[in-house]
Ligand SMILES: Nc1ncnc2c1ncn2[C@@H]1O[C@H](COP(=O)(O)OP(=O)(O)OP(=O)(O)O)[C@@H](O)[C@H]1O
């Protein structure tokens with residue numbers, strides 16, 4: 289196998305003594321989708337924040353293309369081609385789509401002190417890149433991000449990552465707030481990114497979404513890696529059981545049946 | 554790299570066409586263009602502010618009589634608006650970036666007294682006094698910014714603390730050094746004309762300072778990369794940081810700018826009145842916030858415009874001075890300002906909601922249900 293783009297070696301992260309992650313190791317390879325599964329509070333977002341330079345691991349190390357790295361800020365991760373769309377935010381509702389697309393990477397013209405943000409070019413590129421991802425409704429770069437639908441916002445963030453040459457695209461629950469159609473659209477974008485050779489880390493609660501696009505799967509329970517497998521190695525039932533915290537779904541169903549049964553009698 | 558993209562681009566229209574329930578409004582270029590030009594005015598941050606200024610202007614033009622519109626009348630509110638704008642413009646940038654500065658009042662007093670003490674009491678060259686006054690503003694701003702980004706204490710509290718601390722320091726030092734709370738200074742004509750002269754006997758030079766600063770601030774906010782960072786920092790601090798923006802530097806530099814604006818007003822007042830009072834300038838603390846918020850800047854950050862803030866300053870000044878021309882008791886001015894503030898904020902909220910829904914035919918129809 290080739291050198292993984294991104295690798296975590298025995299990473300732990302604790303907040304004020306509480307372990308959000310313990311001893312997690314994983315690898316992400318180009319042209320592959322890694323699905324990160326787990327219940328609420330399992331540590332998925334924390335893991336992603338370690339990968340994207342928001343948090344420094346308490347123990348363990350991060351490697352990019354075989355070289356150990358320490359991210360002092362999200363910018364360091366971004367400079368190495370790691371683009372992240374965080375669970376909450378990542379877009380600015382009161383900014384125009386063009387301003388938002390180019391945040392931190394504004395195209396400029398002229399020389400200082402007359403150097404200015406080239407908003408016209410920014411708007412053209414934003415609209416063009418959104419259209420490439422099938423968002424044809426956004427025709428005006430001045431439109432506010434807050435007026436976009438959830439799916440369009442995710443598309444904007446993904447378009448941005450792809451445009452700025454990300455090698456690793458990290459998406460924290462991009463489909464969780466979306467309807468069926470928009471979620472399908474985002475899944476299609478993930479497959480497109482994969483086809484372009486990007487490594488994708490996709491966090492979700494939805495087993496159907498995960499199975500549709502995943503090559504590789506990692507399940508977190510209470511901050512530990514509970515299982516780690518490739519496409520086709522587990523059935524849907526097994527994955528669902530794992531995500532329910534290892535408790536067999538059948539048991540849960542029986543329990544629920546018992547509850548409703550007793551409620552009826 | 555983008556070989557696959559056009560396929561998906563083609564797919565979307567056919568999908569929505571196959572969905573009769575969605576039935577988006579016709580999106581021909583002509584109707585959309587006209588709709589856009591009509592709504593683009595309404596969705597700008599300064600639209601509400603413009604309506605406010607026009608309303609109070611017409612109101613006082615009617616009830617203030619002819620006096621209100623004479624050059625003397627116009628000068629009276631332009632002077633107020635100008636001094637306010639010099640402080641409100643950087644305060645607005647800071648608010649767009651998501652922070653408050655309540656220390657501007659004490660910075661006006663502190664820098665004013667510093668200039669008078671250095672160049673008046675101690676007889677040093679005026680330029681030294683000016684630099685010392687600006688240093689008071691810059692240092693206060695830096696301290697505010699440093700504490701805000703290093704601790705998680707809200708800027709409201711931090712700057713409230715420096716506001717009190719600096720007021721006390723100014724009063725204490727003035728008494729120790731001069732034995733008085735008012736310090737006089739007689740600036741030479743060059744410096745007097747640069748900062749504190751009355752043009753035509755009526756118009757303060759501050760008006761030109763305000764216009765110059767407005768142009769610079771508008772350039773920075775609307776046209777530069779740094780302006781985009783300001784919007785992003787106030788829009789969502791964490792996302793801005795995640796996008797690689799040096800949010801701490803952005804905030805600290807804006808606090809320094811705010812301190813410098815207040816210091817400039819301190820210098821202007823010292824030159825204008827040939828001396829300094831330790832209690833001067835305190836009204837700028839809330840007046841600047843009123844002007845900025847009436848001007849359409851969102852109190853929680855991420856949204857606002859320079860034209861709006863200028864209009865907010867004008868609105869404030871027109872009400873503040875216009876009341877004298879009506880012949881009514883000036884006590885009513887504060888009542889009008891209070892009502893105006895509330896009305897302006899409600900109006901700005903409405904326009905912002907409009908901005909958040911315009912240009913999205915799908916969302917608009919959905920909300921209509
Ligand atoms: N900044 C923080 N300070 C303290 N504790 C934190 C912090 N961030 C996360 N945690 C804790 O770490 C644990 C894992 O949280 P995390 O957000 O990673 O979960 P998650 O798997 O993303 O959950 P969800 O599916 O609900 O998004 C939780 O118990 C959470 O309370």
Ligand SMILES: [Mg+2]
Nearest residue numbers: 332333375460
């Ligand atoms: Mg999460």
